[in-house]
Structure formats: structure tokens, C-alpha cells
Amino acid sequence: MALLPLESNPDVMNKFIHLMGVPEKWNIVDVYGLDADALAWVPRPVLALILLFPYSDKFLEYAKQEAELIKEKGQTVSDKLLYMKQYVSNACGTIALIHCIANNADRLQLADGMFKKILEDSINLNPEERGEMLCKVNSNSEAYKLIAAHQELAMEGQTEVNPDEKVNHHFVAFVEKEGNLYELDGRKEFPINHGPTNEDTFLEDAAKVCKQFMERDQEDINFTIMALTQSD
Numbered sequence: 321m322a323l324l325p326l327e328s329n330p331d332v333m334n335k336f337i338h339l340m341g342v343p344e345k346w347n348i349v350d351v352y353g354l355d356a357d358a359l360a361w362v363p364r365p366v367l368a369l370i371l372l373f374p375y376s377d378k379f380l381e382y383a384k385q386e387a388e389l390i391k392e393k394g395q396t397v398s399d400k401l402l403y404m405k406q407y408v409s410n411a412c413g414t415i416a417l418i419h420c421i422a423n424n425a426d427r428l429q430l431a432d433g434m435f436k437k438i439l440e441d442s443i444n445l446n447p448e449e450r451g452e453m454l455c456k457v458n459s460n461s462e463a464y465k466l467i468a469a470h471q472e473l474a475m476e477g478q479t480e481v482n483p484d485e486k487v488n489h490h491f492v493a494f495v496e497k498e499g500n501l502y503e504l505d506g507r508k509e510f511p512i513n514h515g516p517t518n519e520d521t522f523l524e525d526a527a528k529v530c531k532q533f534m535e536r537d538q539e540d541i542n543f544t545i546m547a548l549t550q551s552d
Contacts, residue, residue, distance in 0.1 A: 323408060323409065323410040323411050323414075323467065323470055323471060323474065324410060324470075324471055324474035324475060325410040325413065325474060326410075326412075326413030326414060326470060326473065326474050326491075327413075327474065327476070328372045328413075328491075328544040328546065329476075330347070330348045330349055330350055330546060331476075332473050332474075332476050333348040333413075333417065333546070334347050334348050335473055335476075336414075336417060336469060336470070336473050337417060337421060337548075339434070339469050340417070340421060340430075340433075340434065340435035340466070340469075341430040341431040341432070341433045341434065341435045341436055342421060342428055342430060342431075343428065343429060343430075343431065344551075345550055345551055346367075346428055346548060346549070346550055346551070347548075347549065347550075347551050348370070348546050348547070348548055348549075349362065349363065349546065349547055349549055350544075350545070350546055351369070351527075351545040351546060351547050354527045354530060354531050354545070356524075359523055359524060359527060362523060362547050362549060363549045363550060363551065364523075364549065364550070365519060365549065365550055366522060366523040366547045366548065366549045367420065367424040367427060367428070367495070367496075367548045367549065368419075368420035368423070368424060368493055368494060368495045368547070368548040369493070369494040369522075369523070369526040369527070369530070369545060369546070369547050369548075370416050370417075370420065370491060370492070370493055370494075370545070370546045370547075370548070371491070371492050371493075371494070371530050371533060371543065371544070371545055372489050372490070372491050372542075372543065372544040372545075372546075373489060373490060373492070373533050373534075373537070373542075373543050374488060374489055374490075374537055374540040374542055374543075375488055375489055375490040376488075376537055376540065378536055378537050379490075379533075379536070379537060382536055383508060386512065387508065387509050387510075390510070390512070395512075395513045396500065396513055397502075397510070397511055397513060398497045398498040398500065398502075400497055400498060401423060401495075401497045401498075401502060401504075401511060402419070402422040402423055402439075402442075402443075402450075403419070403447045403450075403504055403506075403510070403511045404418065404419070404442070404447050404450035404451045404453075404506055405447045405448050405450065405451030405506050406451060406505075406506025406507050407451045407452065407454070407455050408451075408454050408455060408467075410474075411454060411470070411506075412490050412491040412492075412506065412507070413470075413474075413491045414454075414466070414470045415491070415493075415506040416491040416492060416493040416504070417493075418435075419493035419495065419504040419506075420493050420495060420548050421435065421548075422439055423495040423497055423502075423504075424495065424548070425439060434462045434465045434466060434469075435462075435466065437462045438453070438462045438463060438466065441453070441462070447510075451506060454466070454467065489542060490505075490507065492504065492505040493505075494514075494526040494529065494530075496517050496518065496519065496522045499516055499517065499518060500513050500514075500515065500516060500517060501513070501514040501515060501516070501517040501522065501525050501526060501529070502514070503529065514529050523547065527545075530543075530545055
């Protein structure tokens with residue numbers, strides 16, 4: 321099963337998250353830089369960061385080394401963190417949004433509907449079972465409605481899209497949970513704990529990790545960063 325790739329376009333993503341029951345005072349906005357001056361322009365509070373980055377050989381090699389080190393040394397992962405695996409091609413944008421919303425559901429005060437029901441159904445599942453929910457869809461399921469919304473919105477703003485075309489970029493989400501900064505990537509073996517953070521420093525702490533992604537792949541300038549934040 322392959323979806324159309326979701327565009328890194330805040331307008332498209334905002335339509336998607338509002339369809340998912342996120343109140344309209346919360347929005348995805350572009351982050352135009354990672355230095356202090358650029359971050360100062362991002363409205364607060366910031367609940368999550370989304371990074372679109374090159375899915376390159378350099379990234380894959382580093383991810384492999386990172387996983388081996390974590391397996392050797394271990395890491396703390398909050399049992400309140402909701403994480404899901406990605407089994408559907410080109411679904412990384414939707415899964416990044418799911419990670420952002422699911423791990424901030426209380427603060428967002430989600431409306432009743434499609435996504436709230438998916439959360440309720442998946443709360444006691446493991447990451448693999450959550451990922452399989454998007455594979456085993458039927459026309460009566462809430463997951464089907466989510467996939468249908470993805471497909472419809474993926475076509476907005478794009479002149480030509482092909483689900484079978486190789487996509488060279490990948491979305492990942494960063495969230496704060498119980499005082500730690502987590503990287504949530506459905507293609508990895510597990511969440512990555514990047515250390516302590518809090519609501520006040522989350523944006524700056526997540527920006528540092530995004531900088532590390534860029535420093536590891538300096539030949540490629542195709543990085544996009546967006547934040548889930550509250551509008552005035």
C-alpha cells in the first residue's frame with residue numbers, strides 16, 4: 321500500500337489537523353531558521369516540531385549506529401509516550417502529525433470525531449499494532465477516513481503526484497513528554513530520547529537536534545521545519 325506523499329505545506333497540514341479534531345487556535349507554522357532570532361518569531365507555546373529532511377545514505381548509516389548505541393546503553397522512554405511504526409509507503413507526513421497530536425491530546429483538547437476515536441482504540445496497542453491500523457483499513461473504519469483525508473490533501477498544491485515514485489525526503493516529529501525530548505520516526509526501531517527539556521525550552525532544545533541532522537548532511541540544503549503552535 322502506497323499513499324501520495326504529503327507536501328511540507330502548513331496550509332495543507334492545517335486543513336488536515338483541523339479535520340482530525342484539533343481546534344483552530346492551534347496551527348502548523350513554518351520555522352524559518354534555527355538561530356535565536358529566528359526562533360523568537362515562532363508563536364508560543366510550541367507543542368511539537370516537524371522536520372522534513374533528506375532520507376540519505378548518511379542518515380541511514382547514522383541511524384544504524386545510533387540504534388546500536390541505544391541498545392548497548394539503554395534509554396528511558398516514558399510509558400505515556402504514544403509511538404507508532406510506519407508500514408505504509410509515503411505515510412511519514414501523516415504519522416508525524418499523528419505523533420504531534422497524540423502526544424499533546426490533553427493540551428490540544430481534541431474534538432470528538434475520527435482521530436479521537438483512533439486514539440481511544442490504539443491507547444493499549446503496541447507501536448507495531450498501531451502501525452498496522454493504517455494497513456488494515458475498511459470503508460467503515462476511522463483509519464480509512466484518515467487515509468482518505470491524507471490522499472485528498474496530498475493532492476493540494478501539487479501538479480503531479482505518484483504514489484509509486486521514490487520519495488527522497490522523510491518527516492519526523494519531536495515532542496516533549498514527562499520532561500524529555502523525543503524524536504518519533506515510524507521508520508526507526510524505537511523512539512529516540514534526546515535528553516531533558518521542558519515546555520519553556522522545548523523549541524530551542526528541538527532546534528539543536530534539527531541542527532545536528534543538517535550538520536550530518538551538509539551537502540543537501542533541502543530541510544524544512546514546522547512547529548505546532550497556538551495562534552493569537
